[in-house]
Each structure stands twice: as C-alpha cells, then as structure tokens.
Amino acid sequence: MDIQEKIRQTVTENPVVLFMKGTPTFPQCGFSAKAASILKACGVDQYKAVNVLADDEVRQGIKEFANWPTIPQLYVKGEFVGGSDIMSELYQNGELQKMLEGVQG
Numbered sequence: 846m847d848i849q850e851k852i853r854q855t856v857t858e859n860p861v862v863l864f865m866k867g868t869p870t871f872p873q874c875g876f877s878a879k880a881a882s883i884l885k886a887c888g889v890d891q892y893k894a895v896n897v898l899a900d901d902e903v904r905q906g907i908k909e910f911a912n913w914p915t916i917p918q919l920y921v922k923g924e925f926v927g928g929s930d931i932m933s934e935l936y937q938n939g940e941l942q943k944m945l946e947g948v949q950g
Contacts, residue, residue, distance in 0.1 A: 861892035
C-alpha cells in the first residue's frame with residue numbers, strides 16, 4: 846500500500862483525523878496546538894491524531910493528498926476541512942461545531 850492509500854484509509858476509517866506536528870498532549874508547533882485546542886473546545890476528545898514528525902513519508906504525502914501545503918490538516922467524515930486558520934474561522938462562526946456534532950474518532 847502506498848502512502849496516498851494509507852492516508853486515504855486513515856481519513857475514511859476515522860470520523861475525525863488531525864494530521865499535526867506532535868501529539869494533542871504535546872504539540873510541536875503553535876498551529877498544531879491551536880488546532881488541537883479548537884477540537885477540544887468543540888467537545889471532541891476522541892479523534893485520530895497523526896504525528897507527521899514521526900514519519901517523513903506521511904509528512905510529505907499529506908501535503909499532496911489534499912493539495913494543501915501546510916500542517917495541521919483536519920478531516921471530518923473523510924472530507925478535508927482545512928488548517929488551523931480555517932478551523933479557527935469555522936469555529937468562530939459556529940460551522941465547525943455543526944460539522945463535528947455527534948462525531949467522535
């Protein structure tokens with residue numbers, strides 16, 4: 846299975862997936878910390894967090910997968926949502942909470 850297939854499998858098998866630098870308890874960049882805190886604020890405690898720093902192939906592959914150059918990247922129900930700035934904007938206008946209603950990873 847190539848890296849794109851692995852990523853596709855991860856985002857389709859888990860309701861909420863956050864590709865980030867570090868982990869939710871120990872984020873390795875401010876944007877990843879912001880993304881994890883937004884999910885927590887939405888009441889999502891259980892989700893699949895993928896530490897891209899642990900696997901260079903995933904780190905490069907995820908950028909190609911969504912054609913999005915930066916990390917973190919959030920996926921909900923298999924759909925790409927965006928990075929921390931988009932998450933923040935969606936959170937502030939209430940859209941992210943609606944997307945995440947009843948969804949736990």
